[in-house]
Amino acid sequence: MKENEQFWKGIALFNARKFFEAHEVWEESWLVEPEPEKTFLQGLIQLAAACHHQSRGNPRGMQSLLAAGLAKLRRFPDVHRGIALAKLREEAEKWAEVPSLADDPGARRPPRIRLAARASRKKKRGG
Numbered sequence: 438m439k440e441n442e443q444f445w446k447g448i449a450l451f452n453a454r455k456f457f458e459a460h461e462v463w464e465e466s467w468l469v470e471p472e473p474e475k476t477f478l479q480g481l482i483q484l485a486a487a488c489h490h491q492s493r494g495n496p497r498g499m500q501s502l503l504a505a506g507l508a509k510l511r512r513f514p515d516v517h518r519g520i521a522l523a524k525l526r527e528e529a530e531k532w533a534e535v536p537s538l539a540d541d542p543g544a545r546r547p548p549r550i551r552l553a554a555r556a557s558r559k560k561k562r563g564g
Contacts, residue, residue, distance in 0.1 A: 440466045444518065447481070448550045456489035456547075477517065480509030481550075484529060488547040503533050516553040524551055 443466045450459035460482050467478040483506030490498035507529055515523035528548035 440470065444478075447485075448520070451481075451485055451488075452549050454488075454492070454547065456485045456492065460485040460489065473512070476509050477513055480506045480513075482506070483509065484525075484548070487529075491547065500533065503529060519553055521551045521553045525549075 447459045447462040487503035
């Protein structure tokens with residue numbers, strides 16, 4: 438599978454809350470990707486891993502991976518590779534602020550990866 442196909446497959450998996458699977462798909466590309474995209478993918482991988490840890494009731498793992506992932510994603514512009522990265526960072530930061538519910542780790546809604554406005558218009562036009 439081409440790296441770009443893996444990238445979009447990872448986004449679909451992430452948005453379907455299949456965080457471990459998204460992590461695995463992106464990791465295949467991350468292993469061969471040159472900088473700066475390597476760092477960008479690592480940020481997404483760490484965000485997916487943070488969501489996975491939260492869904493499994495591991496708030497410490499979630500917090501540390503989220504912090505590491507966001508630090509990497511902050512190095513990139515607000516729109517990167519067609520995704521609304523500023524919105525993703527904002528949602529992830531707000532998600533991290535919600536008090537952890539130890540008895541219901543699935544109660545906290547994780548962030549979603551959205552297309553940037555111009556990317557979604559391009560996809561609708563068939564570009």
